[in-house]
Amino acid sequence: MAAPVQEALASTHVEKKKKPPKRYWEETKTEDDKTTDKGKNSEVEAPHEVTEKKPYQRRKERKRRVERTIMSGKNDPFPGEAAIPEQQLKKFERGKKFQKLNNTRMKAKEIITKCEAASELAQKEAARYDLMLPEDAGFLEGDEGEDTCTVSQEDIAEAVDITSGAKYFNLHLTQFGPYRLDYSRTGRHLLLGGRRGHVSCIDWQTKHLMCEMNVMETVQDIKWLHTESMFAVAQKKWLYIYDSKGIELHCIKKFNDVLRMQFLPYHFLLATASATSFLQYLDVSVGKEVAAICTRSGRLDVMAQNPHNAIIHLGHPNGTVSLWSPNQKEPLVKMLCHRGAVRSLTVDKTGTYMVTSGLDRRLKVYDIRAFKPLHKYFLPAGASCLSLSQKGLLSAATGDVVQVYRDVWGGGPVSKPYMAHRVRGSVWGVGFCPFEDVLGIGHGEGFTSMIVPGAGEPNFDALDVNPYRSIKQRQEWEVKALLEKVQPELIGLDPGLLGKVDQATFEQKHKERVEALGYDPLANEKFKPRFKKRGKSTAGAVEKRKKKVGHEDQRDVIRKTVEERMEREKERKERSKQLAEQGGKTALARFKK
């Protein structure tokens, strides 16, 4: 019905000025008309055409048509599958290829080649998929002669779109000051803990306050557990766990005087460091203490986790950093990093680099695969808080100024910060928000959310962490995550150790075999004299028989040692003979002419 009206309009002069946008029904309608018109035409023409053509001719024509399509295929200017950039491929490389296949057995060779083909295909597919990821990382570039660190937050907030601009905000909380903070793993929820007892959790993007309370006690540290429905608060005496509505779920009196906490999400472990120099691990899925380690190194108020292998790093007042796993009472590694106490430390997500700052006002970057320092920086005021973003930006708080550095480990040393921002009070805690270009700063006068372009990972994996998950999805994820909870025994310096070939020594294998069998299959059995009748089993006779066997064994041993000695003698003789043949080269022989 619409089409005729439009037709009538088309003839008027109004149409020339402004054409109304075409609607889909209109277009299809006209097309239909055309096709029906054509159909009518063809119906008229078709009969004699069909009668003219004979079947074999038709077949020929069809064949020709097929050939033509093949012709176009032959001239494909880009034959084969599309190339994948080397760098992309390298990103998904897992281990090196098997080098020697000559000495392996036929069957093993077959299996190895098959596995390698499969993994190569997986690598290629993943690399191809990587090119299609929807989001790009943020960036900030200054004009000519303009330093990016001079760009103020207000300018950035004005330059970007409204939703992004709203991510720069200040919370003025002057009463219960200095604040510690923690973002949940999805980056949606923010937890604030004021030193004087103020605890609140916020869905910070919508600014929806989930709960707010005062625990009426000192709050040392605050941490989300595996989901945004539970968080742990280290209070003056004990460790408490609250749910997202602020209801106290647990008070764990076994964990006292906790100063710092870290949550290991894949192990469901809450690691706490206390003022009494205890490092304790709490399994939050079953509520059991997994390990309690007395570190014997005083007050533990510097703590970080390595997200790559779940090792806990502790900084000590004597300038050392120690690495801990729950399976060992001693530190795995102890390294001297600073002269003077360690103030803060952080580890990057690939587990390759560690950044530390100390009272000696230095900032050091370490390669923790080799345990070697890479770069040293001198900060005039020293950094009190450090944090690394997913993309490797480093934020360092010096007094009331937060500086963000870029490329701290790549290439040469860094001379200028990437960004800087001054807050009102002295900084108490910093943390990058995962999957967002945002840095949270907790300070004496409240909380500041700062925009740092290029900080967050642009593309998340929804099966792992999904910022947009629904409640149902979260519940499902929780069940799955609990099912594949990694046992604390598997924490070690190399997380991939389980996938490697265990080249155990013979001794070790033998030991395991003995354990499995319950007896030693290779051991010499102790001779048990059989009972014989007619007075042959008197004590003396039995002893005699025992001795006989004992002598036999001894003879075996003697025979063996004699043989060995003979062989050695023979070898020695041969060697001396060879020497004599060569002309008796002594130490002085070289002076002879």
Place this chain on the structure above:
Amino acid sequence: MKVKVLCRNPDDYVRETSKDIQRVPRNYDPTLHPFEVPREYTRALNATKLDRLFAKPFVASLDGHRDGVNCIARHTKSLSTVLSGACDGQVKLWNLSKRECLRTIQAHEGFVRGICSRFCGTSFFTVGDDKTIKQWNMEAPGYGVQEEPLTTILGKAVYTGIDHHQSEGTFATCGQTVDIWDEQRSSPIRSFSWGVDSFSCVRYNPVETELLASCASDRSIVLYDTRESAPLKKVVMQLRSNTLCWNPMEAYNFTCSNEDYNLYTYDMRRLDTPVTVHMDHVSAVLDVDYSPTGREFVSASFDKTVRIFPKHSGHSREVYHTKRMQHVICVRWSADDKYILSGSDEMNIRIWKANASEKLGVLTAREKAAIHYNQKLKEKFQHHPQVKRIARHRHLPRDIFKQKRELREMKEARRRKEQNVRKHSKPDSVPLVTEKEKHVVTVVE
């Protein structure tokens, strides 16, 4: 100043309506997925545990026979039909999907010794202790019509086994001799004997269809070619073999069940040593049957268990037993590779799953994918001690467990003794004999 800040449009990440499925954007970057190996290991461990948890192999029991079940045969055309013969001369046809008896025939007086279906599936043959061979129609007779065999052949001696040719109208029986019969004649067209007084089993080769193998009571396994007048060759073992079965895929291999608690897989071309010795039973092995894929076989034993062996493995991967199952006399693998049928002394035919933890029924695509993924994980981590221990563990009845331990002790004692003998005799005068060589006495061409 140029600036770009990450800003996602929620519409790209949240489903449009509640009827849609949820959007799941992926990023396969390895740095976003830490603890790859430990997590996979945990999944593999869980999969192995679930596998044992869901291992409920017993499907059903077919009761109705009034004496021990002596022989079972598959229908060559119908998956759901199975024939069984009992010790009282009764033959029953079963419908497996309905788990009910279709037909009962009083076929023989005394034992039904052998039963086999014709290749076309229209009739079947039975032999019995009454020295007769009978051919029966697979279709039930009309209402009120007497159950009559199509043909009956009266022989001179008791027949102990029967097998039908794959595609021709000939069949083979064994008794005092191995006879080849034409269906149209009442006397054998050929009969073989090699100084043997009786045979217990005869089987046609499924690929080289003119080849036959039989187990004789003089501890030998004899091979025949029906085109020749004399037997081909035989291997004499230390103890008697009860039955044998050809591998349907690699038809030059066959496996025989022996009285010495072991099964032996032979290559027809090299009979001097078996390819593999399969140990685990603690009593005489009575029957063996290959799966249609030829990768595994099942064995029935006098020790009241059914065991499944991979064809290359020296030990079984699975053992089935119940409190009520007595000596298992015959066992067959179903033609769809999914079930195992065992007939035992206490008059029951039991249906087992070939894969103990398999889920029966139609699977959704996601279920299938999960099963494949778990299978691969289990394979990948199969050598890890935890996984291996859980995957290997089987509960055994007390008697069998004790007997097993006893056998192990005996074997160890024998080994020790041999070692001592070797130690106290002239070097090289006591040769080392491998387990494979030990059981073969001679090969006669």
